[in-house]
Amino acid sequence: MPRFEGDLRPHPTGRYAIVASRWNPRITDLLVEGARKALLDNGVEAERIDVVRVPGAWEIPLAAAAIARASMSAQACAASTAAIIALGCVVRGDTRHYEQVADGCSDALMRVQLDSGLPVANGVLAVEAYADAEARAGGAMGNKGEEAALAALEMSDLLKHWQKTHQ
Numbered sequence: 001m002p003r004f005e006g007d008l009r010p011h012p013t014g015r016y017a018i019v020a021s022r023w024n025p026r027i028t029d030l031l032v033e034g035a036r037k038a039l040l041d042n043g044v045e046a047e048r049i050d051v052v053r054v055p056g057a058w059e060i061p062l063a064a065a066a067i068a069r070a071s072m073s074a075q076a077c078a079a080s081t082a083a084i085i086a087l088g089c090v091v092r093g094d095t096r097h098y099e100q101v102a103d104g105c106s107d108a109l110m111r112v113q114l115d116s117g118l119p120v121a122n123g124v125l126a127v128e129a130y131a132d133a134e135a136r137a138g139g140a141m142g143n144k145g146e147e148a149a150l151a152a153l154e155m156s157d158l159l160k161h162w163q164k165t166h167q
Contacts (some may be wrong), residue, residue, distance in 0.1 A: 006158030014082025021088035023056040030137040031087040031145030037059035038149035056090035058153030069115035083119040102126035119155035123148030
């Protein structure tokens, strides 16, 4: 039985888009730094990493969808997007706004991924308290930006191999 699994190998010519919220910049800047470092450490050239900043987590899916659409129309182009890495931070407050933003962002990112066939790694933190975000942005729980970038690399490699063997 054949087994398929992606490696941490960058697409040879593809671009990697990091779409990050400007909201909670102390956290999101660390997530972006972790994602960029993971991509660079795994062989992605700096000029193939695009960082797109949006106001907040609510806007991340719209930017991701625009990038995915542009990539789909440029698939024959060697410089199309190989994967999107979504990064942001939503901290629970006293209103339902937290659930609306966090759930809406997550659901929409999944829709972008499924509709486009392009890997979209969800590194948008949805936390109870700011300390939880700090722990996940380079603290005791690692850097979720780095983890999302590694997932994006692996999934783009897996899909590339799958398409090559199933054409």
